[in-house]
Structures are given as C-alpha cells and as structure tokens.
Amino acid sequence: MQLPRSARVHLAGHRGLVGSALVRHFRSEGFEDLMLYGSDRVDLRERDAVRRLYADRRPRVVVLAAARVGGIAANSARPVDFLSDNLRIQVNVLDAAREFGVEWLLFLGSSCIYPKLAPQPIPESALLTGALEPTNDAYAIAKIAGLLHVQAMRRQYGLPYISAMPTNLYGPNDNLDVTTSHxxxxxxxxxxxxxxxxxxxxxxxxxxxxRREFLHVDDLARACLFLLENYDGDAPVNVGCGEDxxxxxxxxxxxxxxxxxxxxxxxxxxxxxxxRKLLDTSVINALGWKPEIALRDGVRRxxxxxxxxx
Ligand SMILES: NC(=O)c1ccc[n+]([C@@H]2O[C@H](COP(=O)([O-])OP(=O)(O)OC[C@H]3O[C@@H](n4cnc5c(N)ncnc54)[C@H](OP(=O)(O)O)[C@@H]3O)[C@@H](O)[C@H]2O)c1
Structure with a gap:
C-alpha cells in the first residue's frame, strides 16, 4: 500500500550517506513532514531522549539509518562502541516506536553481517548459518540483534516492521576519511x-x-520506500544491484x-x-524493484x- 504523503516520517541518521539519500528521495516523493534530528540534538543512545522525541512528535513512519558505522580499523579498535552504541540506538528507537504508535518502520542491516563463508550470491537464508567475520563481529552481533528485534516486534505485537540488508553503498556524503573510508x-x-x-x-x-558489488545510495533510498510500501514479511530483504x-x-x-x-x-x-561478495537479490527483484543507476554513471556523479x- 502507498504510505500517506502527509505522514510524519522520522529519518534517523539524516546527515549520513544513507540518511541524506533518504531525505532526497522522500522529499522528491512528496513527503513534507520529515523529522530530521542530528545526534547533537537527540542522541539516540539516550533512552529518555528518544522517548521524549517520539512522545512529542509522534512519527508515523521511521527509517532507522542512524548507526555507529566504520571500517575494519575502527571496528577492531573499538568493538565495545560498535556493540553498545548500535544496540542502544536500535532498542531505544524500536521500543519508542512501539510505545508511541509508529505504524511503519524499516531497520537497516548490512551485508557484512552474513557469515564469512556464506554461499555466493548470498541469499537471505544465509543469516546465522555460520561464523562471522571476526574483524566486525561486535557490529554484526548488534545488527543481528536489531533484525531479531524487528522480527520479535512482528511476532509479539503484530507490528508490520521490516528490515533491509543493503550491499556496499556509495554516493554523495560518503565518508572521505582515508583511514576509515570504504x-x-x-x-x-x-x-x-x-x-x-x-x-x-x-x-x-x-x-x-x-569482486565486489556496489549500489548507488539513491537506489537504496528508492528501495527503502519501495519495501515499506510493498513488503510485509519477517525475513530481512537483500538490496543490491545483482552484479559484482x-x-x-x-x-x-x-x-x-x-x-x-x-x-x-x-x-x-x-x-x-x-x-567475492555478492547478494542474491531475487526476493526484491520478484517484488518488482530493480536499481536504476549504472555503476559508470553513479561513479561519475x-x-x-x-x-x-x-
Ligand atoms: N555505507 C554502506 O556501505 C552501508 C552498507 C550496508 C548497510 N549500511 C547501513 O546503513 C545505515 C547507515 O549507514 P551510513 O553509511 O549512512 O552511515 P553514516 O554515513 O556514518 O551515517 C550514520 C548516521 O548515524 C547517525 N548517528 C550515529 N550515532 C548516533 C547517535 N548516537 N544518535 C543519533 N544519530 C546517530 C549520525 O548522525 P550525525 O551525523 O547527526 O552525528 C550519522 O548521520 C547503517 O545502519 C549501516 O549499517 C551502510
């Protein structure tokens, strides 16, 4: 079903690579009531701050693109931060969403949380079937907890919350720090x-x-809204371009x-x-979504x- 364009939407993490693409896409699709709060205004690790925000503003739709994200060096040096910050952000947002009546929610996982030796292309069913890549296991465990939290919300409360698993993303607002960039x-x-x-x-x-797969972040933003409007299932859905x-x-x-x-x-x-790292995107393709930005064009942009x- 189409989301009402008048609905208030919390795009958490709106200054990041994914969040800024979500802002562009939701605006272009006619959503005008966007809740955009940087971490300096609302630290999503703080439970009371998140509850106050949702109690005051009552969003109807949430896309959770706020997370502590980093490369191998940062993940290896600061596993506690990656585990603790991401768990707290997710638990606070998901609990407040349920408490204050959020109707649609999309949680973003990541392809790096699949097992290290997953079959290629990686189907959604590979989740939790093997050992993780040790360099980012703390981040992966936090994200897996988020996916299970979304599934549990569906099971216990009947809420139609969903998760997406994007491949490697690129585009404007990417991290340009040479020590931590992708x-x-x-x-x-x-x-x-x-x-x-x-x-x-x-x-x-x-x-x-x-061999690697790359998806332009504007395609991911389109996929996020597409899934909110066309998918209501328990399993996270891979989002990639289908080619490496x-x-x-x-x-x-x-x-x-x-x-x-x-x-x-x-x-x-x-x-x-x-x-090699490639996602199996047959589920989202069968729902009717495919990427629009060819890699050559995306790299130029x-x-x-x-x-x-x-
Ligand atoms: N980049 C990729 O290739 C990729 C691939 C697959 C999945 N993903 C997923 O997509 C999501 C977003 O990733 P990204 O690449 O867009 O990351 P990013 O560019 O680092 O942006 C992350 C955003 O999270 C916000 N944030 C972090 N800690 C916060 C806190 N305590 N309170 C409030 N906001 C906080 C930051 O807000 P401020 O700017 O306001 O501080 C930032 O805008 C993540 O869940 C990631 O796992 C990314």
Missing part, C-alpha cells in the same frame, strides 16, 4: 589526487582481483570518470579480503560531488 570512495580519492598531481602511476591496495565487478575493472571506470590517463599498479602486500568537497 573501497570505492578511497579509490576515487586516490585517483583524483594522482590526477591532480600529474602522477605517471597510481597504486591501489591489494591485487585488484576481488572486479576491482581492476572498477579502477578503470574510476580513472575514466576522473580523466586520469596514467598507469594503475596494485600493492599486493595489502590484504584482499574475501574473493559521486566524483562530481567529491570534487566539491576536496
């Missing part, structure tokens, strides 16, 4: 710098042979977008990670944004 923005930034300096060679990390690409090929796309004509080398002393930031 692979695509890191490669884009490195290529831009090599191009600006006029370097004859640029070196990316690893062998370049791993070798990092060497991605490096070529990026060089083309940046206009870099030098050589590209690979630092094989750096770890590659898992050889992300580079346009990145240039405004450097």
């Amino acid at each position: 692979v695509l923005p890191a490669m884009l930034q490195r290529t831009h710098e090599a191009h600006t300096r006029g370097d004859a060679t640029l070196t990316h990390w690893g062998s370049g042979t791993p 690409i070798e990092l060497r090929e991605l490096a070529e796309l990026i060089a083309e977008a940046v206009g870099y004509r030098g050589a590209v080398a690979w630092d094989t002393a750096r770890p590659d990670g898992t050889p 992300t580079y346009d944004w990145l240039r405004t930031r450097l």
